[in-house]
Amino acid sequence: MTRLAPIEFWFEFCSPYAFFAGLEIADIACRHGRPIVWRPFLLGAVLQVTGMTPLPDQKLRGAYAVHDWRRLARFHKVSFSLPKVFPFMSLAPARMTYAVEHLAPCMAGPFASHMLSALFERGADIADISVAARLGAELGLDPAMLGAAATDQRWKDALRSRTDEAIERGIFGSPFVIVDGEGFWGSDRLGMVDRWLSVGGW
Template sequence: MSQTIEFYFDFSSPYGYLGAQRIQAVADQHQRSVDWHPILLGAIFKVSGQAPLTTFPLKGDYAIMDFQRSAREVELPYSHPKQFPIATVAAARTIWWAKEHEDSTINQKTGDLVQAFFKAYYVDGKNLSDASVVVETASKLGIDQSNLEAALQDDVVKTRLKTAVNDAIEKKVFGSPMMIVDGESFWGNDRIEQLDRWLTRGGW
């Protein structure tokens, strides 16, 4: 049995941000590790027939309010970004590059990079769709700028993200965050408590 919690998310997803901040504590409590899976919701929405929450009449205003209220509920800072939603290709590529890097000093920074990218976008108001913001944020964690810049243009890294998106679709991931534990799927920041209870009970 896998001892990870697979955490699928798009950096442009507010509930992904809130969930990412909270999942590590749940994982720690159950002696699990978090396996970060950044994906691109835009590509997935094409398959699943969906669209960003804020593009729907009636639902859009509620969504923006609920992002903020949900953040307050879990006592996390949240400032709704001026550019929203955004393309998160550079940030997502960076995570896949770091996560599978042969250099363990880079590899071990994967989780910190996830949190730093989310913070740049949802707390510090930076436009994470801009690759230079991604590189600058990563460099503050000790990632070499020119190394990362090269990686972001590397076909192997580009293909890795595409494969990751296809793998997610294979696993019926349709939203963010989506968590898979021992084959069981949980969708949404608001399902983390259920996931926690599910692990506590050891299933049903």
């Protein structure tokens, strides 16, 4: 039996749109029998290439985005709040995700999803290594391993490599979904992703 290629879910942890997309991506993958690979990257590095500023800092668009995030939360019937420091450096949870993927591949997605939910629904400071490690422990992961991963050069290099890969592949925003080589930017493209998987593209 031919194994179907995974859905690549590229995202920045401090992206609210990634949080909302993360609420749906697993169901889409399940419907089509596809695995998901969760690919956190550093959007700040990408913005340096594109010359854009973080969305909240953009005139007109920033205010709309905040309104849109709150509206999406009502649509999905979930709690939502922006962290006190926003945007922030998401180094710790991103590095931890790659460590988890290496040590327990089946837990990488649940871990990343749990971090996004804790951040935007519970107001957890996932940039704090100890907080992120404790959250991982809620899933049965070793908090000591997670804490060490946040400063381990191996996972620093892994995150840097994935961020470089994102830029090389033309990934310029979060979330960015790649299906069989076809890229879709934004949580509002998930319906199109679902359709593409159903019919094989167009």
